[in-house]
Amino acid sequence: MEVPYLGARSLDVGGGKLMPAAGALFKESFLSRPRYQNGSLKLMPRKSSASVWIYRWRETDEHGERQLRKQVIGTVTQYPTKALASSAIESLRLTINQQGFQRMAGPKTFSDLVNHYRSKELPEENHQRKTRKTKKNYEGNLKNHILPRWGSFRLRDIRSVDVEEWLDRVSLAPSSRAKLRNVMSTVFRHGIRWEWLGQHENPIAMVRVSSKRTRIPETLTVEEFLALLGKLPDRERAMGVVCATTGLRISETLGLKWGDIDFQTGKANVLRSVVDGAVGRCKTEVSQQPVPLDDLVLAELQTWRTITMYSSDTDWVFASDHAFGKMPVWAVSSLQKILQPVAKRAGITKRIGWHIFRHTYSSMLSEYGDDVKVVQELMRHAKINTTMEIYTHARMEKKRQAQSKVVDVLFGRERTMV
Known part of the structure; x- marks a missing residue:
């Protein structure tokens, strides 16, 4: 049904009258129902x-x-x-x-679509699709960068070239700009999945952005590692040893309970991660693979177990005294209050974070390891490529040998040649 052009006349609606501008709005509303x-x-x-x-x-x-x-x-x-x-x-x-x-009934602006995406994909109580840390990163990117710039735009008014030019101006590292692009693309794909947009209506698919690092990740030399380890208190020392000799992420290290450590077979079962006091699943399915523990590392953990007040199988390995052992220590708190100040006193000028131990481990594995697949599995990366992931499997003993080479270098341990 077509509403006639009103010109300068008013429109009778229910006994009242609408002025021309209001009549135009009435027409748009009537036709869009x-x-x-x-x-x-x-x-x-x-x-x-x-x-x-x-x-x-x-x-x-x-x-x-x-x-x-x-x-x-x-x-x-x-x-x-x-x-x-x-x-x-x-x-x-x-x-x-x-x-x-x-x-x-679908969303009209990008902000509307983001709100729907949040309600379906990022609910606080659901960690099946994304880990807590991933959700936190998504929310930070949306709130601090994406929504202030694009939130008020209608969905079909967002153009690939405009987004690309905006990303070029954002004062962030290339990898962070790539994450902004990926988050925006994910939100648009959500709109496509809900059939509010056509299959080819994701403008972010054509946005070009480089994620190449501007600097090589920092690693510790053997001298720096030993100097740092010698000044750390017992709990943080044990945490550093585990991170530097297994490649576990700090969230996975904090997720360990004593029952996860098999002192007989020398391995740790990685079953969970802890981020900002919240227990969740590991980053990927590959991350849940058990990791071997060198004898020296097992001895370090045994020593810590005799010191800590929380040593039963159900206790956290790195329990927080402030939480009376009910939760592990917070990574950020331990970093800012202990690890970074100790590193400064040890004369280390590099940017120190818990992840530097993982980078150090990865670097040494590459230098002293003799099998790329072994290195991949020790680091628990998702894949090198599909063929190697499906058909190549590193044995636990071979992984242990490669790992022990790193421990030998870090601690100056000499082995008797057989």
Whole structure:
């Protein structure tokens, strides 16, 4: 139903009057309301075969324009009467209207789409799809960078070139800019999955951004590692030893309980991670693989177990005294209050974080390890490439040998040649 052009006249609505501007708004609102459409069904002749039933309807395309659509329902042989053909399109008609209503009720601005994405993909109580740390990073990128710039934009007004130019101006490291791009793309894909956008309506798919590091990650020399270790208190010393000789992320190290350490077979079962006081799953499925523990590391852990007040199998290995052992120590608190001040007193000028132990371990494995696949599995990276991941498996003993070489170098241990 078309609303006539009002010109300078007012419009009667329910006994009242609307001025021209209001009338225009009324027209837009009236026309944009979702309406149930029956469509039309016609029998169309065919020269080379029996006549066919054609069903026609209108739908809004990706540009917001109304387009005529049609679909062949069947031949007159299959459906001799219009009533039978009408019955055959009931399911199709219902689907078309449901999709239409869904599109009409969908988000209009990027901020609206982000809010829906948050409610479905980032709920606080659900950690099945994404870990707590990943959710925290997503929220930080959305709140601090993406929404202030793009939140008020209508979805189809966001253009690839504009986003690319914006990312070039953002004062962040290349890897951080790449993460902004990926988060925006994820939100658009969410809109596509909910059928508010067409399959090819992700403008971020064409955005180019480099994620190449601007500097090589810092690692510790053997001298720096020993100087730092010698000044750390017992708990942080044990944490440093585990991180530097297993490659565990700090969240996975804090997630260890004494029952996860198998002192007989010399390995640790990595079952969980702890981020900001919240217990969750590990970063990836590969991250949950057990890691070997060198004899020297096992001895270090045994020594710490005799010192700590929380030493039963169900206790956290690196329990927090402030939480009375109910939770492990917070990584950030331990870093800022202990690790960084100790590193400064030890004369280490590098940027110190718990992850520097993982980088040191990775660097030494590359230098002293003799099998790329062994290095990959010790680091518990997802894959080198699909072929190696599927067909190549490093044995525990071979991983132990490569790991022990790193321990030998770090602690100056000499082995007797057999």
